[in-house]
Amino acid sequence: MAVDAVVFGYAKTEGVSVLLIRRKYAPFQEGWALPGGFLHDDESLEAAVRRELEEETGIRAPYLEQLYTFGDPGRDPRQRVLSVAYFALVKSSRFQELKASTDAADVQWFPIGALPKLAFDHKEIVSAAIARVRAKIRYQPIGFELLDKTFPFADLERLYSALLDRPIDRRNFAKKMLALGILDETQEVAKSEGKGRPSKLFRFNKKRYEQLQKEGMNFEI
Amino acid sequence: MAVDAVVFGYAKTEGVSVLLIRRKYAPFQEGWALPGGFLHDDESLEAAVRRELEEETGIRAPYLEQLYTFGDPGRDPRQRVLSVAYFALVKSSRFQELKASTDAADVQWFPIGALPKLAFDHKEIVSAAIARVRAKIRYQPIGFELLDKTFPFADLERLYSALLDRPIDRRNFAKKMLALGILDETQEVAKSEGKGRPSKLFRFNKKRYEQLQKEGMNFEI
DNA sequence: GCAAAAGTGTTTACGGTACACCCATGC
DNA sequence: GCATGGGTGTACCGTAAACACTTTTGC
Numbered sequence: 001m002a003v004d005a006v007v008f009g010y011a012k013t014e015g016v017s018v019l020l021i022r023r024k025y026a027p028f029q030e031g032w033a034l035p036g037g038f039l040h041d042d043e044s045l046e047a048a049v050r051r052e053l054e055e056e057t058g059i060r061a062p063y064l065e066q067l068y069t070f071g072d073p074g075r076d077p078r079q080r081v082l083s084v085a086y087f088a089l090v091k092s093s094r095f096q097e098l099k100a101s102t103d104a105a106d107v108q109w110f111p112i113g114a115l116p117k118l119a120f121d122h123k124e125i126v127s128a129a130i131a132r133v134r135a136k137i138r139y140q141p142i143g144f145e146l147l148d149k150t151f152p153f154a155d156l157e158r159l160y161s162a163l164l165d166r167p168i169d170r171r172n173f174a175k176k177m178l179a180l181g182i183l184d185e186t187q188e189v190a191k192s193e194g195k196g197r198p199s200k201l202f203r204f205n206k207k208r209y210e211q212l213q214k215e216g217m218n219f220e221i
Numbered sequence: 222m223a224v225d226a227v228v229f230g231y232a233k234t235e236g237v238s239v240l241l242i243r244r245k246y247a248p249f250q251e252g253w254a255l256p257g258g259f260l261h262d263d264e265s266l267e268a269a270v271r272r273e274l275e276e277e278t279g280i281r282a283p284y285l286e287q288l289y290t291f292g293d294p295g296r297d298p299r300q301r302v303l304s305v306a307y308f309a310l311v312k313s314s315r316f317q318e319l320k321a322s323t324d325a326a327d328v329q330w331f332p333i334g335a336l337p338k339l340a341f342d343h344k345e346i347v348s349a350a351i352a353r354v355r356a357k358i359r360y361q362p363i364g365f366e367l368l369d370k371t372f373p374f375a376d377l378e379r380l381y382s383a384l385l386d387r388p389i390d391r392r393n394f395a396k397k398m399l400a401l402g403i404l405d406e407t408q409e410v411a412k413s414e415g416k417g418r419p420s421k422l423f424r425f426n427k428k429r430y431e432q433l434q435k436e437g438m439n440f441e442i
Numbered sequence: 443g444c445a446a447a448a449g450t451g452t453t454t455a456c457g458g459t460a461c462a463c464c465c466a467t468g469c
Numbered sequence: 470g471c472a473t474g475g476g477t478g479t480a481c482c483g484t485a486a487a488c489a490c491t492t493t494t495g496c
Binding site for chain 3: 169171172176194195196197198
């Protein structure tokens with residue numbers, strides 16, 4: 001019984017990326033694969049995912065959600081293995097903190113538009129994860145898990161545009177998002193990185209979201 | 222490695238019900254539980270669910286969808302068991318075809334508002350399944366899987382009302398549903414069962430739905 | 443003819459969408 | 470002062486929601 005994780009990260013330049021490891025051992029030695037591994041006794045599924053992620057990639061997964069269980073006979077050439085797949089969302093600020101170890105020879109982010117060939121049925125798992133995140137970001141505020149704690153509004157818009165793979169009207173998007181009342185404007189302003197007007201920084205107010213959620217508000221982009 | 226199934230059925234009088242078996246053996250002997258059992262070698266997860274369902278309850282599951290995998294250590298008192306839970310939707314006409322066998326001492330439908338105490342963590346599984354179906358019926362035409370092939374419009378409305386647990390405006394519902402263009406009106410008319418005007422019978426046009434789906438229409442109630 | 447359930451349109455309000463110009467900064 | 474990216478408001482249209490009376494049957 002194994003767990004695998006599709007870890008998503010976001011950076012302004014590269015867009016949405018997935019974390020892959022290069023396998024040290026057979027089968028698929030030297031091939032790219034999802035981080036993951038076998039479940040220990042007396043360990044919950046989620047704990048196993050967090051452990052494997054930290055062991056293989058050095059990443060501490062913040063947001064973690066079960067995706068689907070893949071169990072076709074033959075999906076692992078060695079023996080029958082069920083894999084419970086999870087997806088994780090990592091904040092931009094942690095995007096770079098990677099270190100390969102245990103059964104990973106290398107760790108690397110790959111933009112979702114340029115994935116390499118993957119071991120096992122991991123291509124299918126990644127596709128399912130992308131579909132899930134794409135659908136979910138429209139009715140749950142999970143996008144914030146991919147940004148820093150405070151972020152310029154334009155980053156949020158770029159993230160949605162990248163994930164939904166279509167242009168977004170800046171004014172309508174801001175209107176809608178601000179009307180939800182779950183963004184706090186901070187006093188800070190982004191230090192300008194080159195050209196253009198510096199942007200105000202916002203923060204996602206999770207408490208307020210949960211409060212409004214209870215009152216029947218629904219997030220919908 | 223086990224599979225469990227939350228089978229939903231619908232009848233005008235009892236509303237939405239779940240199929241439970243009475244366990245023949247320990248643990249939880251004589252307790253009510255979800256139909257399910259251990260995975261055979263070289264059998265897909267879905268095949269295992271269908272096999273167990275037929276063995277224990279005599280029901281051939283038509284619509285089947287993976288729900289969630291439950292794997293907390295301690296959820297089965299005997300040993301560590303992962304359970305991949307599925308939910309199934311059974312047409313009204315098959316509602317009555319039940320026969321207990323193998324490790325089931327009895328099989329019975331229970332309305333979702335009046336469930337007995339359940340073995341293992343099956344209460345949690347049922348809750349997750351109800352939540353999923355409730356959410357899903359609003360944006361996918363899965364309601365038809367719970368009705369007969371042809372059905373009076375009012376039945377569809379009652380089903381939605383029962384699942385969403387709120388009254389539905391008949392005129393708006395009909396307008397919206399018919400506007401989708403996925404219902405065919407048959408020539409038949411329901412034989413009146415007692416009082417009231419007999420109703421026209423409709424049929425869900427799955428082909429047309431898939432066609433429209435491809436063209437970007439979206440089902441939304 | 444009356445009780446019970448099916449069938450059917452119109453009006454109003456709100457939210458989605460389209461759309462363009464000004465502002466602050468770096469160079 | 471110009472290039473670059475950030476920030477902001479209005480008008481229209483379409484769909485969601487509210488709302489009640491007529492029709493067909495059994496008894």
